[in-house]
Amino acid sequence: MKRIGEVQSSNYLVAKFQDLVDWAVNSSRANSLWPMPFGTACCAIEFMATAASRFDFARFGMERQAFSPRQADVLICAGRLPFKLAPVIRRIYDQMPQPKWVISMGACASTGGIFDNYAMVQGIDTIVPVDVYVPGCPPRPEGLLYGILLLHKKIKGESLFDHVRRRDEQLLDEKGLRLPPETIDEISEPFGNSVHQFRSS
Amino acid sequence: MIPGAVREAVASDGETIVYVARERLLEAMRYLKDTPGQDYDYLVDVTAVEFRDRERPLEVVYFLRSLTRKADIRIKVELQPGAELAVDSVYSLWHGADWLEREVFDMFGVTFRGHPDLRRILMWETYAEGYPLRKNFPLRGRFSRAEQVRQALNANPEAHYSMEELSIAAAGGDLPEDMRERLRRGERGTIPEPPPSAA
Numbered sequence: 001m002k003r004i005g006e007v008q009s010s011n012y013l014v015a016k017f018q019d020l021v022d023w024a025v026n027s028s029r030a031n032s033l034w035p036m037p038f039g040t041a042c043c044a045i046e047f048m049a050t051a052a053s054r055f056d057f058a059r060f061g062m063e064r065q066a067f068s069p070r071q072a073d074v075l076i077c078a079g080r081l082p083f084k085l086a087p088v089i090r091r092i093y094d095q096m097p098q099p100k101w102v103i104s105m106g107a108c109a110s111t112g113g114i115f116d117n118y119a120m121v122q123g124i125d126t127i128v129p130v131d132v133y134v135p136g137c138p139p140r141p142e143g144l145l146y147g148i149l150l151l152h153k154k155i156k157g158e159s160l161f162d163h164v165r166r167r168d169e170q171l172l173d174e175k176g177l178r179l180p181p182e183t184i185d186e187i188s189e190p191f192g193n194s195v196h197q198f199r200s201s
Numbered sequence: 202m203i204p205g206a207v208r209e210a211v212a213s214d215g216e217t218i219v220y221v222a223r224e225r226l227l228e229a230m231r232y233l234k235d236t237p238g239q240d241y242d243y244l245v246d247v248t249a250v251e252f253r254d255r256e257r258p259l260e261v262v263y264f265l266r267s268l269t270r271k272a273d274i275r276i277k278v279e280l281q282p283g284a285e286l287a288v289d290s291v292y293s294l295w296h297g298a299d300w301l302e303r304e305v306f307d308m309f310g311v312t313f314r315g316h317p318d319l320r321r322i323l324m325w326e327t328y329a330e331g332y333p334l335r336k337n338f339p340l341r342g343r344f345s346r347a348e349q350v351r352q353a354l355n356a357n358p359e360a361h362y363s364m365e366e367l368s369i370a371a372a373g374g375d376l377p378e379d380m381r382e383r384l385r386r387g388e389r390g391t392i393p394e395p396p397p398s399a400a
Contacts, residue, residue, distance in 0.1 A: 083352075116340075177354070181348070
């Protein structure tokens with residue numbers, strides 16, 4: 001990221017203006033993120049602890065939790081996501097206005113975790129694009145706060161003049177998949193202890 | 202008790218287990234509920250057990266409790282392998298059996314004859330992979346992960362409302378247009394066709 005005031009080229013006045021706008025916009029966005037909590041399991045308990053007085057993510061600009069996707073900036077999926085909820089989180093994500101980000105909180109939301117079975121989505125990145133993955137089972141509030149700070153860092157690296165990045169996600173086809181089927185199969189492969197079980201068992 | 206209905210009665214760990222013939226189930230249950238001295242007025246749970254041993258029958262298990270007598274009894278019905286997986290619904294005796302029997306239907310595929318609204322309850326209505334708690338069901342499901350994601354995304358999140366619930370909401374006048382359309386059609390969605398490779 002270019003620093004403000006740095007001379008980039010002979011055309012630096014325009015570049016500097018863009019940087020100034022980016023700095024102002026990104027700082028505003030990063031420091032007033034409105035989270036949309038999508039809590040489905042024990043991660044939501046840690047999420048609530050993060051929101052409460054001891055850890056208090058209002059210190060990082062998340063003063064207002066948006067319980068409506070239409071007023072939310074960042075979707076925090078806290079907990080496992082069963083296939084039955086896949087169309088729900090997809091619809092919530094689609095209802096959120098741009099710019100929007102997604103934090104996948106915990107092992108289950110990120111990979112399926114211990115639930116390598118018929119009912120569970122193996123990572124919400126097969127359903128919606130994810131910006132920050134927070135590992136842990138569940139992550140401690142410090143972990144989620146670190147993830148939020150990483151998201152701040154990512155937001156501050158974006159540019160308002162880069163139209164590609166903020167474009168609405170294009171689904172692959174009318175089936176609603178955002179990744180090719182081979183990719184979904186690949187990232188849903190078992191790992192850890194569950195490699196000892198076969199699909200047919 | 203009713204002659205010919207009880208196949209076997211076992212006392213195990215201080216709990217009474219009674220095996221009842223499938224055809225006589227409703228009769229036996231009505232006896233247990235309505236006879237003075239029995240008074241099993243509370244249906245705690247309905248579940249089913251399938252064993253690894255393919256020769257053993259699948260059992261549908263009913264947990265009954267008498268709130269007045271503080272007594273418990275467990276009723277089992279055996280469904281022989283190869284025979285039709287169906288028993289009579291006890292909904293007419295305990296209305297609490299409604300969702301319990303729906304869950305057994307959803308997970309094991311046991312049909313409850315006379316149930317007023319036998320639909321899936323945990324999995325969504327167009328779930329096409331089978332009955333997850335059966336022993337021949339693979340742990341990760343029958344379809345590939347990509348196919349599972351595709352079918353899940355194509356499922357209608359609102360399809361779990363029954364027609365009765367929809368008509369109640371429509372009477373209030375706050376039903377969205379697509380749900381009203383569904384109520385008019387009276388259908389619950391279609392099962393998407395899996396690709397030939399996934400089957």
